[in-house]
Amino acid sequence: MTCAYAVRGALKKFSGVESVEVSLNKGLATVRLKPGNNIRPEQFWEAVRKNGFTPKDTRAVLRGVALSVAGKPQIKVAGTNEVYEVIAPPTISAELNRDVGKTLTVEGMLKPTKDGKGTVPLQVQAITEGK
């Protein structure tokens, strides 16, 4: 059994996971999730650590509600009730502030913390739906 196989198995065990593809060359695991899941990225990072590897940047596509706190955009993922602070270029921040209360599909990057604790900010790169 290869190590990649072990990671694939560990990620596939979570309820709400539709499929897992692991690319050895790219050092990348692509996880597709079922509608209505309540998975948080921290759960996957922990599973990766438990298998002896280090999780790095995670590109995520998610659906969430745009919020604005003191003029700063946030995204609330209803399934997990997690609220992510948003780091984004001014144009995307302005768009998010305009769309407060709307459900949007966004694409962004999450960087795991070293100890795996605390909520990480979401670096939004694009709003793909619901504008």
Add this chain to the structure above:
Amino acid sequence: MKTIRSLCSLALLLIAGQLHGEFLQMDLSIFGMD
């Protein structure tokens, strides 16, 4: 009456869909994987 009930059900489904949110896909970069 049946039509009104169907429309109400559809409206509830749409509202639930709007309130819902979740991760759809994650691409995890993993260091040290062989």
